[in-house]
Amino acid sequence: MPVDPPGGSAPGQGRPKGPAKPCPECGKPANPAMLPFCSPRCRDVDLNRWLSGSYVIPGKDNEEEDAE
Numbered sequence: 001m002p003v004d005p006p007g008g009s010a011p012g013q014g015r016p017k018g019p020a021k022p023c024p025e026c027g028k029p030a031n032p033a034m035l036p037f038c039s040p041r042c043r044d045v046d047l048n049r050w051l052s053g054s055y056v057i058p059g060k061d062n063e064e065e066d067a068e
């Protein structure tokens, strides 16, 4: 009787799987030297977005908001 590994059925939640993640800018395979981006250009684009002040970290839902 096979035993399923725990915590293996939660799509969209938990820690990301796989060692290689696609470039968040263009979706191409990330360059190990440019993680998590595929090229200096994509990194620069992302950096500019950061500086613009309109960047939201995907998957990070741990910030406290003063909604009340």
Ligand SMILES: [Zn+2]
Binding pocket: 023, 024, 025, 026, 027, 028, 037, 038, 039, 042
């Ligand atoms: Zn890219």
